[in-house]
Amino acid sequence: MKKAFLLLILFSAQVFAQKTSFVVENIEINSLLNGSLYTPEIPEQTDLVILIAGSGPTDRDGNQPILKNNSLKFLAQELAENQISVFSYDKRIFGLMKQNNLKEEELSFNDFIEDAILVAEFFVKQQKYKSITIAGHSEGSLIGMIASQKANVDKFISIAGAGNTIDKVIEYQIEKNSPFLLKQSQEILSELKKGNIVEVQNPMLQGVFRKSAQPYMISWLKYDPKTEIQKLEMPVLIINGTSDLQIPVSEAEILKNASPNAKFCIIEQMNHVLKTITDDIQNMQSYGNPNLPINATLVKEITTFVKQ
Incomplete structure (x- = not known):
């Protein structure tokens, strides 16, 4: 069942003359999966990026109940301002909680893979985008790798994804x-x-x-990321930051070694929640800072890769 509710959130291009305004819609994929679709207000056909969140109870904006940093929300907004459509969705955990049916012991990694495939196929069937890219953050990287093998998408991006099991x-x-x-x-x-x-x-x-x-x-x-990334027959971008406390650069290097043709980008001073960090205290504080903008190089690299 498909439902779309236009939230009528407009961002004026007059404020940033070089950027594009966009609208945000809530899209219901099914009873467990809801997300935000960011659509640039341009007449041309756009590319689409599907964002897959990391581990734990992480929502479409990249937030957890006690840790709000808006990492995925800011990324979606920045990409939309660069004329790329973006869909970012709440993990099924939130749908189960709303139904008062969350049983942690029944959750499976495979469920999240199937959810990602379902989301991708939802947009593939529309046949309205120039290309569709799956971009997975942290745990979402491995989920996205496997989903990209099974859904008819065009590109894959690993953001702060592990190379080891x-x-x-x-x-x-x-x-x-x-x-x-x-x-x-x-x-x-x-x-x-x-x-x-x-x-x-x-x-x-x-x-x-x-x-x-x-x-x-x-x-x-x-699942072993080193094995799964080798199965991808599409352009791949691997991104990590030098200030990531959870997934070090060496993990991205493992992915690159397993996928020699992938584009490889290490961003100085970017941490796990995609913020520019100058010291350890700021790094820890950034996980709960909903106002700190995301790293500009990240946006540039993803925009270039998607539009190539």
Whole structure:
């Protein structure tokens, strides 16, 4: 069932003479998937970018309940001002919460892949865009890689996406922040890779490895970004920032090595939520700063790649 509600949000081009005004519509893909479609107000046919959010309860704007940074909202607005249509959607978690039917233990990584395919096919069937690009941020990078293999899209962009499997990423983050928990974490991850649910005794690890989240992690561990990106037969852009605390540049390099023909862009001082950062304190604060603009180089690189 398709519903579209025009929000009548207009952004005047008179303020920024070099930029294009656009409208924003709420689009309902199905009962679980809703998003914002940003459409430039120009007579010409446009390219479309589909943004896929990262891990956790992340909405169409790149926000979580207690961490609002508007990263994806600002990216969508900037691309629309550069005459690119953008669709960014709430993860199915929000649809399930609205239906009072969210059961974390029933979530699967495959559900999010199928959602991304469904969203892409929704717009492919319209046959109104010059090209369709899937752009996945963080966890959304791997989801987007796999969805791009199955949906009839034209290009793929990885933004702050891992090159290693998620167990290696978690190990990196734990070793960096709490090295004394690394050995226990590795033991837990080893069991999860075998498909086994683990009783986690250490309260310091129960948040990351809570039992209700383990089925999702088990399904996630089955996919290796290095393998999936090799399956793409389309132009690929790999982007990461030097100030990313969660996904280091080395992860982007792994993706590049697996996909030699991909365009590769490392952006100085850009962090995981796509903001320009000058120090560690600002980096941490940026996750909850809804007013800090996103990195300008990111917008330029994506715009150039999409329009090529």
